[in-house]
Amino acid sequence: xxxxxxxxxxxxxxxxxxxxxxxxxxxxxxxxxxxxxxxxxxxxxxxxxxxxxxxxxxxxxxxxxxxxxxxxxxxxxxxxxxxxxxxxxxxxxxxxxxxxxxxxxxxxxxxxxxxxxxxxxxxxxxxxxxxxxxxxxxxxxxxxxxxxxxxxxxxxxxxxxxxxxxxxxxxxxxxxxxxxxxxxxxxxxxxxxxxxxxxxxxxxxxxxxxxxxxxxxxxxxxxxxxxxxxxxxxxxxxxxxxxxxxxxxxxxxxxxxxxxxxxxxxxxxxxxxxxxxxxxxxxxxxxxxxxxxxxxxxxxxxxxxxxxxxxxxxxxxxxxxxxxxxxxxxxxxxxxxxxxxxxxxxxxxxxxxxxxxxxxxxxxxxxxxxxxxxxxxxxxxxxxxxxxxxxxxxxxxxxxxxxxxxxxxxxxxxxxxxxxxxxxxxxxxxxxxxxxxxxxxxxxxxxxxxxxxxxx
Amino acid sequence: xxxxxxxxxxxxxxxxxxxxxxxxxxxxxxxxxxxxxxxxxxxxxxxxxxxxxxxxxxxxxxxxxxxxxxxxxxxxxxxxxxxxxxxxxxxxxxxxxxxxxxxxxxxxxxxxxxxxxxxxxxxxxxxxxxxxxxxxxxxxxxxxxxxxxxxxxxxxxxxxxxxxxxxxxxxxxxxxxxxxxxxxxxxxxxxxxxxxxxxxxxxxxxxxxxxxxxxxxxxxxxxxxxxxxxxxxxxxxxxxxxxxxxxxxxxxxxxxxxxxxxxxxxxxxxxxxxxxxxxxxxxxxxxxxxxxxxxxxxxxxxxxxxxxxxxxxxxxx
Numbered sequence: 123x124x125x126x127x128x129x130x131x132x133x134x135x136x137x138x139x140x141x142x143x144x145x146x147x148x149x150x151x152x153x154x155x156x157x158x159x160x161x162x163x164x165x166x167x168x169x170x171x172x173x174x175x176x177x178x179x180x181x182x183x184x185x186x187x188x189x190x191x192x193x194x195x196x197x198x199x200x201x202x203x204x205x206x207x208x209x210x211x212x213x214x215x216x217x218x219x220x221x222x223x224x225x226x227x228x229x230x231x232x233x234x235x236x237x238x239x240x241x242x243x244x245x246x247x248x249x250x251x252x253x254x255x256x257x258x259x260x261x262x263x264x265x266x267x268x269x270x271x272x273x274x275x276x277x278x279x280x281x282x283x284x285x286x287x288x289x290x291x292x293x294x295x296x297x298x299x300x301x302x303x304x305x306x307x308x309x310x311x312x313x314x315x316x317x318x319x320x321x322x323x324x325x326x327x328x329x330x331x332x333x334x335x336x337x338x339x340x341x342x343x344x345x346x347x348x349x350x351x352x353x354x355x356x357x358x359x360x361x362x363x364x365x366x367x368x369x370x371x372x373x374x375x376x377x378x379x380x381x382x383x384x385x386x387x388x389x390x391x392x393x394x395x396x397x398x399x400x401x402x403x404x405x406x407x408x409x410x411x412x413x414x415x416x417x418x419x420x421x422x423x424x425x426x427x428x429x430x431x432x433x434x435x436x437x438x439x440x441x442x443x444x445x446x447x448x449x450x451x452x453x454x455x456x457x458x459x460x461x462x463x464x465x466x467x468x469x470x471x472x473x474x475x476x477x478x479x480x481x482x483x484x485x486x487x488x489x490x491x492x493x494x495x496x497x498x499x500x501x502x503x504x505x506x507x508x509x510x511x512x513x514x515x516x517x518x519x520x521x522x523x524x525x526x527x528x529x530x531x532x533x534x535x536x537x538x539x540x541x542x543x544x545x546x547x548x549x550x551x552x553x554x555x556x557x558x559x560x561x562x563x564x565x566x567x568x569x570x571x572x573x574x575x576x577x578x
Numbered sequence: 579x580x581x582x583x584x585x586x587x588x589x590x591x592x593x594x595x596x597x598x599x600x601x602x603x604x605x606x607x608x609x610x611x612x613x614x615x616x617x618x619x620x621x622x623x624x625x626x627x628x629x630x631x632x633x634x635x636x637x638x639x640x641x642x643x644x645x646x647x648x649x650x651x652x653x654x655x656x657x658x659x660x661x662x663x664x665x666x667x668x669x670x671x672x673x674x675x676x677x678x679x680x681x682x683x684x685x686x687x688x689x690x691x692x693x694x695x696x697x698x699x700x701x702x703x704x705x706x707x708x709x710x711x712x713x714x715x716x717x718x719x720x721x722x723x724x725x726x727x728x729x730x731x732x733x734x735x736x737x738x739x740x741x742x743x744x745x746x747x748x749x750x751x752x753x754x755x756x757x758x759x760x761x762x763x764x765x766x767x768x769x770x771x772x773x774x775x776x777x778x779x780x781x782x783x784x785x786x787x788x789x790x791x792x793x794x795x796x797x798x799x800x801x802x803x804x805x806x807x808x809x810x811x812x813x814x815x816x817x818x819x820x821x822x823x824x825x826x827x828x829x830x831x832x833x834x835x836x837x838x839x840x841x842x843x844x845x846x847x848x849x850x851x852x853x854x855x856x857x858x859x860x861x862x863x864x865x866x867x868x869x870x871x872x873x874x875x876x877x878x879x880x881x882x883x884x885x886x887x888x889x890x891x892x893x894x895x
Binding site: 212213214215218222250340341392393394397398399402534535536539542543547551573 | 733746748750
């Protein structure tokens with residue numbers, strides 16, 4: 123019966139398919155060819171016919187060109203074609219867009235792709251319109267278990283869907299508490315040890331040193347720094363197509379009221395750290411700032427940004443809420459590397475991805491961010507400390523790396539974009555974040571539903 | 579039922595064709611002799627229109643009425659996109675923008691063209707037309723990039739003006755309520771100059787005798803503009819309306835770039851075209867995207883028909 127049904131169905135579809143093929147062929151937008159993959163491979167997905175000497179095409183963003191260069195220097199025999207694209211940065215979604223077009227064309231996929239978005243595995247691991255999923259399964263033999271197990275605990279969570287690993291993390295973006303040690307000592311303030319103390323400090327700073335700030339809430343990743351660290355269950359992804367959103371919880375409300383209080387007294391302004399306005403108003407006035415590990419290089423130790431001089435910048439581990447045990451933290455980015463399941467040279471693609479995520483030549487010597495690969499991370503931290511830039515040891519960065527709260531997941535859509543379009547205009551317009559929580563809830567639910575999620 | 583026309587109709591049609599040839603004064607033989615070269619000139623346009631206009635439209639029709647696996651979907655794709663929580667806000671955004679922009683175009687373009695045309699000093703008129711046209715040299719995305727700086731109080735050359743209006747930050751400027759006006763200003767700034775030149779040309783086509791006669795009858799400049807020039811510009815205003823409507827309903831580049839520049843504070847589903855893009859490339863739903871495109875096409879065609887009918891665009895003198 124199944125067979126008969128299939129035949130009848132495919133006959134009925136034939137004219138439509140023929141028209142689609144003719145249309146795409148005529149417009150030279152794409153062909154309707156097959157994928158060239160047939161048999162099931164040994165790695166858990168249908169493999170294309172392998173050609174060991176074929177060139178691999180690697181898509182990287184501008185920053186990751188250095189990774190490709192490091193690989194080529196170390197592996198001159200592997201033929202690599204490097205293509206630079208925007209890395210899907212700022213929600214451009216270009217990675218997914220291009221792969222979907224290749225899916226429709228039936229060819230053209232690159233062998234390796236770097237993406238700056240953490241939620242790409244959510245779609246890349248799934249079949250698209252009946253076509254084979256783009257991302258190759260990595261933990262069924264394509265990447266050695268030893269390599270996978272050396273990644274920092276929890277760091278491969280964004281890459282893991284239904285228990286299988288589909289990408290390797292390039293770097294981690296765990297949030298920590300950055301602070302200006304010199305200023306703190308000058309003002310005679312103690313480092314806060316809980317979020318409640320952090321808020322009390324903000325109130326003190328507003329009275330005693332107006333103009334100085336202890337954080338910002340103007341970027342799209344504000345929820346990932348404050349809400350995530352408060353265990354606000356706004357983005358829990360228990361399954362590939364289910365999402366739990368509860369923004370009316372105590373955890374969400376306490377973080378929202380902390381932000382409301384500090385925003386009103388001016389110590390946590392609603393200004394993006396990447397705007398000229400921020401530099402104009404707050405250069406030299408950042409007392410502390412909770413934020414991702416990459417703030418160190420991108421904001422503090424950057425002549426184009428705050429340009430904090432050596433010996434001033436300290437770092438503390440994520441803050442807990444009073445009465446709670448171990449602190450948890452959020453994550454703001456961190457790139458991921460994918461191997462295409464359509465690759466004709468999986469071996470070379472795997473060698474490339476393994477190199478750029480684990481080799482010292484890139485991750486320790488060149489990479490600006492905290493490596494996701496544990497052994498490289500230790501060496502990277504040692505190198506950073508040897509630079510004598512930091513005023514304190516960097517151990518809190520290491521601690522935070524394995525404390526990212528796992529109640530905040532990675533759906534196919536961007537939580538940052540929802541916050542930006544729903545909350546930022548309201549907050550800028552003077553509305554209370556606590557009052558906006560139901561609006562945020564509704565916006566997440568709506569976005570989840572149109573993306574095919576079952577909302578709980 | 580026969581599909582062939584009755585013989586008396588054929589005869590009548592033939593005689594009508596003969597009459598029309600005589601009226602146009604073109605001998606049939608010459609028209610036929612000239613036609614091959616005419617076809618040659620038209621053919622690249624026709625081919626490109628078929629390949630990149632008509633065929634994609636038909637493809638969109640096919641997609642809009644089918645499911646992802648090629649089955650017939652009826653109106654499911656349409657009901658799905660119309661029921662999407664982003665659809666009606668996008669319709670509202672595009673409508674508001676179009677109203678502001680089209681009104682500004684009609685009022686200011688016609689007004690400025692009349693003023694420029696009324697300037698008797700030739701160098702002043704030429705200079706003004708050049709200045710009006712200049713912003714149009716910055717096409718599409720580059721003009722939006724320029725406006726990103728203009729709209730940011732910390733980098734804007736008119737930051738004083740923005741501060742006076744109560745805007746201290748970029749996010750304050752690009753609040754959702756301000757966007758239709760902002761997009762209308764950007765579109766006007768880049769596109770109005772070209773239309774002023776076209777209206778100026780149309781004004782030049784009005785016979786000087788008609789203006790002179792009105793003047794002799796005692797009409798002043800304002801009366802001439804309102805009673806003579808404006809009615810005679812009607813077709814051109816309609817033409818501007820149709821063309822601008824077609825461009826306006828496809829609002830995409832401005833909100834898309836502003837969305838990227840503002841880190842998504844301006845949503846990436848602000849306009850209907852953006853929503854179609856989201857359907858195709860965020861949700862991998864090309865059928866839904868095609869349904870939105872088709873809705874846009876039908877609405878734009880209907881509105882264009884209103885402009886054509888009211889503006890008498892195809893009426894013969």
